[in-house]
Amino acid sequence: MCNNCGAVIHLLVRKSAKVRTQPLEKDFEISIVLSDVEKVADAVDDLDSWWGMQNETLQIVPAKSSTVGGSVSKISLSPMIEQLIDASNDGLKRDKQPIRASEGCGGAYFMPDSSGQDYISVFKPIDEEPMAVNNPRGQPLSTNGEGLKKGTRVGEGALREVAAYILDHPKEGPRSFHSDEKGFAGVPPTVMFKCRHRGFNYPDGYQYASDKIGSLQMFVKNSGSCEDGSLQMFVKNSGRCEDRGPRCAFPVEEVHKISVLDIRLANADRHAGNILVRKEGEEGRIVLIPIDHGYCLPENFEDCTFDWLYWPQTQQPFSPDTIAYIKSLDTEKDIQLLKLYGWNIPHKCARVFRLSTMLLKKGAERGLTPFAIGSIMSRETPRKESVIEKIVQEAVLPGTSESGFLEYASLIMDRYLDEFTP
Template sequence: MQDASGNKYISIFKPIDEEPLAVNNPQGLPLSTNGEGLKRGTRVGEGALREIAAYILDHPKTGPKFLSCNEIGSGVPPTVMVQCLHKAFNHPEGFDGSDANIKTGSLQMFIKNHGSCEDMGPRDFPVEEVHKISVFDMRTANADRHAGNILLHKDHETGKIVLIPIDHGYCLPEKFEDCTFDWLYWPQARQPFSQETIDYIKSLDAEQDLAILKFYGLDLSAECARTLRISTMLLKKGAERGLTPFTIGNIMCRETLNKKSIIEEIVHDAQNSMLPGTSETVFLESVSRIMDAALDKILM
């Protein structure tokens, strides 16, 4: 979307009904037969909510922010839910300008950039820039982090490179099956976290995050809330043991399509150890014990 002059991009609007596999998706993709999105553990029509949740959860180092806060965390652009009317959107049944043509979706601020990380090799990316995105992706169990949705901005005077993460419609899934982190293959991922980043990770609180999302009207499903709790738990335990983003990320991502990841195995083992009717608190305590054993084994 452009400003009134038509010379400057200011925002990006993503209608809910035009998401992949949704009823009005402009790519002509078949409709989802079971409500599941392109990524396992996500649902068609929830992408906009996840985009907003990603912005709310992108805490700066000073702690959780309000939507009007100018401080940034990993750099997720400000994102809100809006209603929008325009003939350029996909209207299969025609556009007459009536209320029936109004679209609901996420509106995200357009950030000036010099392309995406697909356009250049990762060699010159600052370690802290890669780490800030790795922390965010692991914490939210992002199922769609590829180099194309990390924008790059380079200051012409200082040469400083800043990475900007976008497209978070597949974060906070109901399960870990499709976690994908392209930065795993970048050399910076094998570098240890700085003390500042470790302190930031220590400050993360999944229960507080869930309360903040609820305050803004985003009440996650029990399955998605569990994902946030477990991914935050893993990130904190991994950082405490001095593990790199590469090691922690590999625990969350599948080695092959049909082989469960370590985090999936941990969750599976915890589920098998529980009696019917077990509380979520007791289940998470079981996950914590099994996770500790798995991490200690990695460190041996």
């Protein structure tokens, strides 16, 4: 937050030499970020340009008077997000060292609370993403700006992390700006963030000279991920499916909620390691928590992968409540919602989002299982195109408008779905 005015900031990134934040302490500086996200891809194309920001700070726009599309929008952070930011800030002010995660392909930091005993959040700087200039894992730089997954861009992962939280609507519909309602799939609260600390990865000699921009996600206490060997002991007491592996003990609705999210967002990186497991309530109900959404909303379907595709729960049909939720989804309103938050989603990504949601809604209406719908989006082998990729190819005609393309794609999709419908 701005020390002087208390302004809250959301999704955008814009350089400015006129508006500066003041360092909270010697070793770090912290604030939320609202900026023009369309500038991010241009900045990341020239990866070294991030270091041109070392003498500038991000423009701060008070959330209560944010200008979007020529009009004034009232955008504020929810109490939970504000508490998340304040608690992360307190840890830094007390010089509690961010702890870099040992797993993953990019830089991710567990942010401790003021006592240093518990983690509050996870911070992922965009310049430490896989194939980015300050990646701490020794990965080669991207030569063309493309990310680790096809159809993604280096430096845009944080935007997608925040977008996944924004688009994970509660059952009752999109949450208001000040609401803390839990989303249908349970994506932890996530916001764009800016801070500096000597514990982050900087080039030799820079000594944490510039701010880091990235996503800040609430840390959720858990018993491990779905791929952890220790999970076997975690579900042992459930008395279910021990002979078939621990994943069989997961409740059907928990697996289905994640499949809905992944299909809708065309997630290109859903593996067992980014689904957390925890028990809630006196009865110890198993809950699955989806994290790591930096590769959702891609420009194409080439790398769409879902580890849950071959879990037994996905062979069962959606419940009536889940079907009702799917039916309520509105892609055009969601695209406008992202724009209101500051991300004018690129045309190719918007097209994929429209098609994936179209497939989800049509499939659910026909009674298809998550396995059947997910199979349409996934490649059987790396070289064999998925069904939805074939639909896109057939629907692309010279001189066709976007609305015409979508209408034609809908007809072609119906034809393919007839083969899958029981």
